[in-house]
Amino acid sequence: MATREAGKRGRGEAQKRAVVGTARPKVDAYAKCTGQTLFADDLVLPRMLWARLLRSPHPHARIVRIDTAKARALPGVLSVITGKDLPTPFGILPVSQDEEALCTEIVRFIGDPVAGIAAVDEDTATAAMDLIEVEYEPLRAIRSVEDAAENPTPQIHGYADSGNFHKLVHLEFGDLDAGFRKAELVREDLCFYEGNTHLPMEQHAAVAHATSDGKLTLWSSTQTPHYVHRALSKVLGMAPSRIRVIATPNGGGFGGKSDPFNHEMVVAKLSQVTGRPVKICLTREEVFYCHRGRHQALMKIRTGVTRDGAITAMDFESYLDGGAYGSYGVASTYYTGALQTVTYDVPVYRFRGARAFTNKPPCGPKRGHGTPQPRFAVETQLDKIAEQLNIDPAEIRLRHLVKANTVTANYLKIGSMGLGPCIEKVVEGSRWRERFRKLPYGRGLGLACSSYITGAGLPIYWNDMPHSGVQLKCDRGGGVTVFCGSTDIGQGSDSILAYIVAEVLGIEPVDIRVVTADTDLTPVDLGSYSSRVTLMTGQAAIQAAERVRVTMSGPVAAKLDVPVDRIVFAGGRVFDANDPERGMSFAEAVVTAESKVGTIGSVGSYTPPRSPGRYRGAGVGPSAAYSYSACVAEVEVDPETGIVRVPTIWIGHDIGQCINPALVMGQVEGSVYMGLGEALMEEMAYRENRNVVHKWPSLLEYKSPTTHEMCDVITYLIEEPDANGPFGGKEAGQGPLLPVMPAVANAIYDAVGVRIDEVPMSPPKVLKAIQAKAAGKDPRFGPKSVPTVPWPEAVYVPTPAEGGDGKAKAR
Amino acid sequence: MDPTALISLSPAARKVEGHFVVNGEPHALFFAEHKTLLEVLREDLNLTGTKHGCELGECGTCAVLIDGEPQLSCLVLAQACQHRPIQTVEGMADGPVLHPLQEAFIEVGAAQCGYCTPGILLTAKALLAENPEPTRQDIKNALAGNLCRCTGYIKIYEAVELAAARMRGEPAVPTRESLYGY
Numbered sequence: 001m002a003t004r005e006a007g008k009r010g011r012g013e014a015q016k017r018a019v020v021g022t023a024r025p026k027v028d029a030y031a032k033c034t035g036q037t038l039f040a041d042d043l044v045l046p047r048m049l050w051a052r053l054l055r056s057p058h059p060h061a062r063i064v065r066i067d068t069a070k071a072r073a074l075p076g077v078l079s080v081i082t083g084k085d086l087p088t089p090f091g092i093l094p095v096s097q098d099e100e101a102l103c104t105e106i107v108r109f110i111g112d113p114v115a116g117i118a119a120v121d122e123d124t125a126t127a128a129m130d131l132i133e134v135e136y137e138p139l140r141a142i143r144s145v146e147d148a149a150e151n152p153t154p155q156i157h158g159y160a161d162s163g164n165f166h167k168l169v170h171l172e173f174g175d176l177d178a179g180f181r182k183a184e185l186v187r188e189d190l191c192f193y194e195g196n197t198h199l200p201m202e203q204h205a206a207v208a209h210a211t212s213d214g215k216l217t218l219w220s221s222t223q224t225p226h227y228v229h230r231a232l233s234k235v236l237g238m239a240p241s242r243i244r245v246i247a248t249p250n251g252g253g254f255g256g257k258s259d260p261f262n263h264e265m266v267v268a269k270l271s272q273v274t275g276r277p278v279k280i281c282l283t284r285e286e287v288f289y290c291h292r293g294r295h296q297a298l299m300k301i302r303t304g305v306t307r308d309g310a311i312t313a314m315d316f317e318s319y320l321d322g323g324a325y326g327s328y329g330v331a332s333t334y335y336t337g338a339l340q341t342v343t344y345d346v347p348v349y350r351f352r353g354a355r356a357f358t359n360k361p362p363c364g365p366k367r368g369h370g371t372p373q374p375r376f377a378v379e380t381q382l383d384k385i386a387e388q389l390n391i392d393p394a395e396i397r398l399r400h401l402v403k404a405n406t407v408t409a410n411y412l413k414i415g416s417m418g419l420g421p422c423i424e425k426v427v428e429g430s431r432w433r434e435r436f437r438k439l440p441y442g443r444g445l446g447l448a449c450s451s452y453i454t455g456a457g458l459p460i461y462w463n464d465m466p467h468s469g470v471q472l473k474c475d476r477g478g479g480v481t482v483f484c485g486s487t488d489i490g491q492g493s494d495s496i497l498a499y500i501v502a503e504v505l506g507i508e509p510v511d512i513r514v515v516t517a518d519t520d521l522t523p524v525d526l527g528s529y530s531s532r533v534t535l536m537t538g539q540a541a542i543q544a545a546e547r548v549r550v551t552m553s554g555p556v557a558a559k560l561d562v563p564v565d566r567i568v569f570a571g572g573r574v575f576d577a578n579d580p581e582r583g584m585s586f587a588e589a590v591v592t593a594e595s596k597v598g599t600i601g602s603v604g605s606y607t608p609p610r611s612p613g614r615y616r617g618a619g620v621g622p623s624a625a626y627s628y629s630a631c632v633a634e635v636e637v638d639p640e641t642g643i644v645r646v647p648t649i650w651i652g653h654d655i656g657q658c659i660n661p662a663l664v665m666g667q668v669e670g671s672v673y674m675g676l677g678e679a680l681m682e683e684m685a686y687r688e689n690r691n692v693v694h695k696w697p698s699l700l701e702y703k704s705p706t707t708h709e710m711c712d713v714i715t716y717l718i719e720e721p722d723a724n725g726p727f728g729g730k731e732a733g734q735g736p737l738l739p740v741m742p743a744v745a746n747a748i749y750d751a752v753g754v755r756i757d758e759v760p761m762s763p764p765k766v767l768k769a770i771q772a773k774a775a776g777k778d779p780r781f782g783p784k785s786v787p788t789v790p791w792p793e794a795v796y797v798p799t800p801a802e803g804g805d806g807k808a809k810a811r
Numbered sequence: 812m813d814p815t816a817l818i819s820l821s822p823a824a825r826k827v828e829g830h831f832v833v834n835g836e837p838h839a840l841f842f843a844e845h846k847t848l849l850e851v852l853r854e855d856l857n858l859t860g861t862k863h864g865c866e867l868g869e870c871g872t873c874a875v876l877i878d879g880e881p882q883l884s885c886l887v888l889a890q891a892c893q894h895r896p897i898q899t900v901e902g903m904a905d906g907p908v909l910h911p912l913q914e915a916f917i918e919v920g921a922a923q924c925g926y927c928t929p930g931i932l933l934t935a936k937a938l939l940a941e942n943p944e945p946t947r948q949d950i951k952n953a954l955a956g957n958l959c960r961c962t963g964y965i966k967i968y969e970a971v972e973l974a975a976a977r978m979r980g981e982p983a984v985p986t987r988e989s990l991y992g993y
Contacts, residue, residue, distance in 0.1 A: 032925025035860020490924025
């Protein structure tokens, strides 16, 4: 219902909107700029204890013995717990319940926790860590995807699809051989994407308070309080009705706070055991061990094209280093194959994906979740194809764009599609046509595009309930409170709720109070991930606000003695459309309605539309709407050092409809920034001698762009409203990151004629490729082979063009 | 246990007396002498507006002004700050009137998650005190020690420039490109 209503608000009404589409401050900006925002580590409760976790120094080992007696005896220590105190496993995905709050028998990476301590202060808890004796029996560590392929044993997890391959996927859409037979050029390329991490400025922190009435409250810097609520209930063996999870404002998330974490379970248990509030704040080093960041991915892409650059078939393989636990990994694996089809027309397509378990910190969802790696492969290969066919890289893309309102070969339903205008804008802004392939040696331009989901089509655990719920309460004084389970991680989700309700009720955002991310007070929203929040909470908020309007309109119309369909809510008033003088203030309207029908409130909810795919694996990729981005990067490459500088990035983003353009600008600029960091320097690298010890778990040594490295960003916002979006809006928080890395790689080629088929494109790699070129060798830096994987039989799905119905078929 | 023996075991027994002037107000307290200024501000004075991202001097989120100079409070022993004027984000506004930098950050959206914001606001304040008309490059140089993972720094530069102009008495507003794109 909400979808239809939003669809009606097409472009025609844009001029009439009072709030939507106008730049304005975020509702939480005042607190954030005055130091009043309370993040998790800012919370202090009377008699609060401090917790620390003792972590494994081994990448893979059996726990032979843990002796906590000396730690318990230290004055000021109130409790020490180990795996046997919390033996129930958990995990974000129902199919990957493989984590323990504290390891019971096996530790699987350096940093896996084995004991939790509660003490009167942090220093005492830290001192107690040294007093815990743990005897380990080291096991052979699995260090890489190649290592996992060669060594099915020792198995890191018994439930893996095969040996140390957690997940093996094989999907085939249409007749691949026929597609390649139509090709006039077939290219095969290998790419490698080093993993990297979110690096939120706020370290994860949590405070638990178990009270003597048998209830528990957990405050945590989490992006997904609903999933933490479920996991806590399972691990503690407690009814969810007695657990309250409150997500504090996140000091940055980027996907890194989307899993339920062991430290959240441990402080909850320690609070129960001690009867006192318990806080933990991870050290920066521990944040690196929590990880859940970008999967390291080795990729092979084979694409057939006609002479004019039309893709006839694509065959894609990804090999992911997943680290020690499942996390979101099954979804991540599918995501490395899901969105190749949503930018340019790909008539037939095969995807094979393998995720290995290794003895490293677990990988998971980072901004772009599983899609930046394949996007890098697709967009750098397309640059090579364009050169071989002697077609301009912008032109080859513009010729073969996916069309709006179509269904892809892998059954993703495209709604609005504004990539064309995005490309035109960045081409014009960067003076691409005058400058591409014409700049002096050392300087270059590169272009790349991308698309991203606006919210995952399916929830993480199977259910038929809404993905997002909103509750409204109208006060007699005209104030409105919006209750919603969504979590503000800095992206502005609290503000979006206020703007949308203000728009529908015709009041000012300042008259709205937003209460979010509290499992006791707010209806469920699944969480701040997959760029879902604006679309889903926005639609739920529209529905709730429209229901309030309906409730209030009748009594107001009766009082004004006008037909109910002439009642308008605007400018803080409720009035007759034909005679605006005949009306009352919004507050008077609430009083009028409440006098007639009782307390004024409503609920709204949203479930995304069902996707047409019916095959196993069709759950990953579908979305209510897809955003589109195009990017041109300019680079300066120093051939003596291999150092790449990026002075400017032009980015066009199809946002559907801005709810608040200033916030969209911030998301786009922030995405470009994070993409630039990934392109040039960020890497979750491990020491080469054993390949399991994190190379640099610190903010200084893990290189991220400072003001000196950050480029200028020229942003173009394209509005192609989508019928499924709130007022037509689509996502902005993740998509604009995706084209940055391939645009930089393509620009490096334009500058110095070498291909860096790896991310990050750090100076040693660039220098090696330049030196290889000078020596007359292959002017490229990149992987040369892929491991052997026991691929399963293909799930074969005829494409829509072949008359398929979305279901798998025997060949 | 004997209360006297218990007292000798308590962390409080290791505390020393200290006198601090924070945001123009005097504070006398007992604090653990190994504590950094960051810890005393957050834990002993409950001024949690000052953040921490590493406690190793790497991220700039804990920056405060000591004698008007931006300093990383995680690297400064509280001992060394006694009797010196300390300013934190809580002291930036003049009563209910926000500092022009705070106004500008709010207006252009320079605070996303807001975690790096206090350190950046104070560092920018020190810059503007010294250089009322900074170039974009001056701002980059001044803020090079403050990491921000949300904004890409762009909105932060724009906010500092906006505040600087207003502090010079110019009737500045955010550019259209800043809020709506090109």
